[in-house]
Amino acid sequence: MHFPYSRLRRWPDVEADNLQAHDATDLLLVERALSLGVDGREIAVIGDEYGAITLALTDAGVDGIHVHQDLATGRRALARNADDLNLSGFSSHELDATLLDGARLVLLQLPKALAELEEIADAVARWAAPDVVLVAGGRVKHMTIAQNEVLGRSFAQVQAQRAERKSRLIIASEPRPVPAGPPFPVAAQHDGLTLVAHGGAFAGAKLDIGTRVLLEVLGLDGSQLSMDASDRARIAPETGAPTDPCCAVNDGEPSPTPIVVDLGCGTGALAASYALVHPEARLIATDRSAAAVASARATVAANGVADRVTVMHDDAGSALADAGADVVLLNPPFHLGSSVHTGAATRLFEAAARILRPGGELFTVFNSSLGYRAELTRLVGVTEQLERTPKFTVTRSVRR
Template sequence: MTFSLDGLRRWPDVEAPGLVATDAADRLLLDESAAARADAGVGGLTVIGDGYGALTLAAAADGGTGIRVHQDPLTGERALAANAERFGLGGTFSSLPLSPELVGGARVVLLRLPRSLEALRDIAGLIAAHAAPEVVVFAGGRIKHMTLAMNEVLRESFGRLDVSHARQKSRVLVARMPHAGGDPAPRQATLDGIVVCAFGGAFAGATIDIGTRFLLDQLATAGDSLPRITAEGGAVIDFACGTGVIATALALRHPDLRVLATDQSAAAVASAAATARANGVDERVEVVRDDMLGAQPDSSGSFIALNPPFHSGAAVHEGIAPRMFAEAARVLRPGGELWTVWNSGLRYRPALERTVGPTRQIARNAKFTVTASTRR
């Protein structure tokens, strides 16, 4: 099959009208980098932040080989692999962590700009520390998601920064002359007695977002309910764990408890592992990168805590949380509980009742609702 950007799919991520696998920013990045990519040589191209494979596979279709790729969401990695198989482009790239191996000696880097400045700082510093001295970084995005602060972050690690003309509401920043690089390190803050660690790109950074804080407050006042729920065995899971604050708090409050923290974001998983270590509970908190709860058997969990996201990339989509409720229902054993915090305006309770089981309101404030759903 001939490669076509229009033929890309988002699967296994959410697919729905209005959610696209590629956009004008991908096309502009490919056009602006075409000459540089032609001279990159085998193994000279690195792609970071490719949504569903548009940049990687278009570069491969142009003859690129040995392409190194990092995508923060596991669904992005899997979509890239599926799209590559569909177009016969498997074997042209390798997926790697955000590490020196990803960018070592790279001559060209294609980067979809992350929305987090700290994520961009981590990436820029890593490239400057390990890429070839002549590296050229093409960093693009939709103008509505770009800020002048991004230019300043890139200037911290590169001596020259050029800006492309805008096209179809997209723009590319071109960075050269790397300097002052360094490997990413987590930011730390002590909040409510917990040391929170966050690499760039982790949701909420080294803070506790207000939804998570509200859920933590309700779990703290629940008293002995968690030991009662888990008395018959079964996994205790922090689902979509972010920086691992909930998993760590549960492990600190219940010294005999083992907790599984899971997220599809590589930055979140690294942050959660760092948070558990910083609080001395890493031997009882296992952190895994997973798409939903795909690695967990049916009816294996006794308790799941969830603060569901409502974004798929930059797009707001209400279909994400119901998929997570269904996955939690699959993993919970009968009588197990799903504790969820959600923006009250989203009105998730009917979906929880239908998908998981009887649902009671634990608490509600001006913005958030916490519910507990018992698996039928």
């Protein structure tokens, strides 16, 4: 089989000379699947970042594959690559029974987070065929014994294969009986805020320290969340907390219904906290991760603000109108998969500049070592530092 892997694109994800749309693990998974000769309608593919596994199998005549990709960018890349190569014969699904019902072979690009792997392994054992075989692969440098242990909770047989081309496959079979309910989502309380998380959501049900710093700067931390609305309104003038930052920078009259966007929302901590403190605002929370979106929807529901927060599975706010937001809240990632790359943050800065109205505000928290202030000024507008801790910096950018 000769599949043109070099023609695959990462678009709309970040593209660079050191970032590719396939790796050796994809090739090993494809080769193993073809050697087993399983009917395509009995194959599920999970974590196929840009379509390399799905499209190589489809090109080889394997028809009817079910695919789950967590990232919106991956789903769009798969669709675009399929169009470019004139390939079809697969269907996309969420991580649920529709993906795995009747599956006898599951191909998995191992995720970074053990919690995500646990949720996937449980889903396969729960919904796939009783004789299902899970073939999981990854780059050797990113693999750990803990991944085998997680797989062992859902499968009686877990066998690591010999490494090839700096990648390795793990074969899991004989699914164990599953508990009555799945292990995810999980929930945790944080000073008046309930966070709900699926396995693939960053930081899980914990409140990551960067988000915590931004919440404190915006007056959205536990001291505010534990109060009722009348108490928050009473003390706001005394503390000077920016309880309605969007209205402070309007050139014209304040908007009666401020539009606030949590860009890259994760589990929805920023959106839910803002909605709790600002009942007058309308929130839009968007993330490219399906696990994050499911988590954020559960979080806003758990905090009783689902009627004022819309959660969207989208790439860098691409579905949002230009110049329609009063405020954007942002805690950008600095990784692309397993690669350290600031391109993801740059895309979000550009997105914030597009969706903010002139005079609108972007509040960003980032690792202080990254020094994003100059880039924020260039892409968005005048940027000031609001807070700096030994690890994190919070800035306020006003859209020019």
